[in-house]
Every structure is written in structure tokens, then in C-alpha cells.
Amino acid sequence: MSLFLILFYTFSFLAVYVQVFLLVTFFENRKKIFIRSEGITLQNYPGVTIIVPCYNEENVVTLTVDSLLGLQYPKDKLKIIIVDDGSKDKTWTVVQKYKNNPQVILLKKENGGKHTALNLGLEHATSEFVGCLDSDSSVHPEALKRIITFFDNQEVMAVAPSIIIRDPKNILQYAQRAEYDMAHYTKKMLAFLEGIHVTPGPFSIFRKEIFEVMGPYRKAHHTEDQEIALRMHKYGFRIEHCPDAYVYTGGPASVPKLFRQRVRWIYGFIQNVRDYKGLFFRPQYGYIGMFTLPSGIISICGTMFLLVFMVNQLYNFVTRKILQAQVVGFDPFANLHVTLDPFFINTRAFLFVSIILYILVIVSLLNGRRMIYGRKVLSWDIFLFIIVYTILAPFWLMKAVWNAIFTKEPSWTLERDYSLKKL
């Protein structure tokens, strides 16, 4: 067996192991998963502050703030702090329309990065709960109430929502929608394992006291939402996931934008994992160190290996074809009779291992959709997701790993500047 095949089976085994682990968790806990389609009434409504950090978001910030103002939550209990992080566009002018709204506080500062905007918001927050909503996202009117119900458990210190891609318009966004739907399932299973590794920027809600214990947000390689979650695990704080708290976000519409976003996320993951390596394989931290973080590393290494594997296969194929063309000329129909004979279908074990892996991925996605929409939906975007991510993911992973090795930090503001230029 070649080294390539040994590595292929090793990574496949680990990937199947991770997916089976999640599936077993699903079967153990499936009765605890519920979604609420009707409006709910809480016995008491604790104070909540939502911080909206903005940088060059003149086109989308009102959508975000209006959706927050539309939340089914008592107005005197909900504060919105908009922090303009030194935008170069008209964000500050646009948000002036809320200056007379008693629920809204407007703050402006020099550009310092998202974490500084969040920390300024935290300084002005006085409520029991705080959250953040990236200014390219909007929320379902019932989302906050649904999240707050999870805090009935006093051990729960943060609740992550379900993020859905808003109005997908192109192949890339449909692929992202499928990816996000799968992430709901993964996140919920990690919540059952108490091993969630990220409290997403869009609408994760925290008990404010944790910031008093752990300190404010950190720069954290522009992925402060990952760092805060890992820090919470270090302190033994529990993170939950509310599947029916829907948050809608605009997924990057072009390959370069998606590429930048993913490089930032994965770079951040690698660096944060490096910063929190103390969590790794330490049973006292539960599943975060024994399962979630190792799974993330396996996924990065496995996907990169997949690229090398595919390039190697492609190289061998092309070399064979070139050699053949040099000798007898190029004839695409030369081996048609061979291709049509089922005998020549490759039935080696790696075909079946790949099928098992893809089935597990599709099952994850269907479970994610069932959790969110109440029913399993098998649609064509699943295949778009598999195709698009198989092609693109290895490249942003390689770039992120490259950046992590040579410490080239990607920028949150650069993503926004880039969007601005495109607009």
C-alpha cells in the first residue's frame, strides 16, 4: 500500500470517527432537541444589551439595527449600542437616524479592530446579559426570547444562535447555506458535549458577569468569537446552542471574499488553538480538549491532504494521457468500451470509505436542516456544497496554515475595506 493510501485511510478513519461520534451524540440526545414555531412569553425579561460593531457598513447597518428593534422583547429591557469603529464610509451618518431612539446608544471611536469596538460597548452595558450582532446580520423577532430560555439553567453562561445564509443568490451562497445548515447540527451536538469552540459574532448572548471574571474581548487574531469561547472553557463556563434562534447573515458572494473570510477564520482557529494548547488532550476540560479541538486539527490536516491526494491523482492521470497522446495521438473515445464496462468501476475500499464519509456528511446536513426547519430537506445545494468546498477549501486552508506558520495576520477591516471597494 502506498504512503498516499495509508494517509488517506488514516484521515478517513479519523473523519468517520468524528462524524460517528456526533451521530451517536445525536441519537443519545435527539429527544432533547426542539424548535418553537409559535411566539413564547417569558416569566421575566432580564435586561439585555446588544452591541453592534460597525466598520464600513453603510449599506447594511440599518437592516441589522432595524431587525434588533423588531425583536419581540420589552423595549425597556433591550438596549442597542452601535459602535462605529472608525468607518471610512457613511456608516456614522447613516446610524444618526437612531440618535433619538431611547433604546439605541451611538458610539464612535478611532479604528482599532472589532474587539475594541465590542469592549467599548461592554463598558457602556449595564444589563445582566450582553450580546453582539455583526452589522451584516439580522435576527428573527423571537430569537432573543428563545435564547433567554436557555439561561434558566444557571450553569449556562453563553448561548449561540443558529446562523442562516440570507437570500442566497449565487452558487457560492447556496453552497454556504448548506454548509451553515450542517454547522447547526455540529454545533448542537457539541453543545450536548459541552464542547462548543466558538460563540459566533452574530448574536451570541453572554451573562455579563463572565467578562468581569475573565476580562474583556481580546484581539485574538481577528477571531475574538473563537477566543472568548476557548477562554470560557478554561474557566469552566458552559456554552449552549439554541437551534431555533435564527440569525440571518449575508454570506460572501464572491470567491475572493469567501476566501478572505475563511483564511481569517482558520488562521484564527490555528492561532487560538496555539494560544490555548493547554486545553488539548486534558480530560479535565471535557470534550473541548479531547474531541472538538483535535477534530478541528484533523479536519484542517485532512482537507489539505485531500488536495495533495487529488493533485497527485490528477498528475498521474494527466501524465498517462500526455504519454498516450505523444505515442498514439489524442483520442478521447479510444477507451470508451472500457469505460462503459462496469468491470472497470474502481471498487477498492477507498471508494466505499469515501461513500461512507459522504453519507455521514449528508446525514449531518439533513439533521441540521431538521433541527432548523423541522423537516429534512434534501436539495441540490448539498451537492453544490460538496463540490465547491472540495475544490476551494484546501486552498484557503493552505493559505491559513501558511499565514499561521509565517504569522501573517489577516485583517477583519481588510474584509470590510474590500467589500467597500467592490460596492
Added chain:
Amino acid sequence: MKNDWKKYIIVLFITLGLFATAGGLSNFFADKKVQEMRDIQNKLATDILSSEAQFALLSELSCDQDEGGENLSQELNELAAKIEYSERNLKGNDSITELKRYYSILEIKDYLLTKKINQKCGKKYLPILYFYTTAENCVACTKQGYVLSALRNKYPDLRVYSFDYNLDLSALRALLHIYKIEDTKLPALIVNEKKVTGFHTIEEIEKLEPMIKKLLLKENPIDTKTEVTQ
């Protein structure tokens, strides 16, 4: 939450079970493929026996009675393609080597029969013996394989008999001895009893044996015209 070690173990066994299923399915299909090749081989053996019996009767019958020669060529070619594919894709399966040995014997038997038919009835088929090696990465052998496949497609009455130099088979050793084939000079071709070593293009082989063109003339005169003008 504390780690549930039992769960880690259970998941490990489920994953091992899935991999065992993948391996089992792979073996099941490999066995089916081997069986399919055995079936072709058995049919081929019967066909060669039948041809031999037919040839024994030829002294009493006309040479026109020789039927099924083309089918035999196709069967040999099909089996060759399947064995070659299986060699690459079913590595470690002992049945493949066994099939290959038996196939080589059938090739030798068919080669001898073809020679006899040619002597008795005049040149009907052109046999080419092709010796290659799998013991090392022989790029020239790969290239020669492409050339012979193309030739086979071009001239259906061409009988290409491929032999792996490294196959442990006494009949093959005898053939290697007769034609003085050396492992340092592979690929080697015996085209109508003429030996050439190293890689040869389609044109070179056609020049080497003008009878190939005659085979084409017999098969498709219109195409030949085009071919000749080229």
C-alpha cells in the same frame, strides 16, 4: 462535561465496523471481478480447444471453415485489458497472478495455433509477441502498450500476445529462451518472427512488417486508401 470514555470506545468499534464493511464490499466486488475473468478465461480455453480440434480437421476441410478467429482475438484482448486493470487496482490479490499465468499459457497455445493455421492456409493472422516488465518502472513498456492497443484497434486481425517477463511460468521461460529475450532489453517485440527491442512507434512497426497493411486492405479497403496516401 466529563468525558464518557465508554462512548469513545463504542464509537471506535462502530468506525472499525464501517471500515470493515468497506473492506468487505471491496473484497466482494474484487472476488466478483476475479470470477468474471475466470469465466472469460474458461470460455477462452474452450474456444482454443475448439480451434485446435477445428485445425485437426482442417486437413480434411477447406481453410474457409476456420470460424471464430475474430471472436477469439476479442476475447483475448478483453481478458488482457481486464487483467491489466486488475493488476493495477487489485494489488495483493493472489488470484490475479494465477489468472495471469493461466492467461499466458492460453496466449502461447493460441500463438502456436495461429502459426499452424497461417502455415496451412497462408497468412491469415499476424501474431505479435510483446514482452514487457513489471519489476521496474518501464516507461518504454507503458508507451509500447499504448502503441500495441492502438494497432490492435486499427487492425482487428492482428493478434498481440503480451507476456510479463517476470511471470514465473516454465512455458514462458521456454518462449523467452527461444527468442533470446533479455530483461535488460525490454520492451521486446517479435513481429512475424522478427525480433526488435526498445520502444517502436506505430509507423515503425508498420514498416517492419508490410503484412500489417495487407491486413488493413482486407479489412477496410476505403480506409486503406486514406491511410496509404498519408
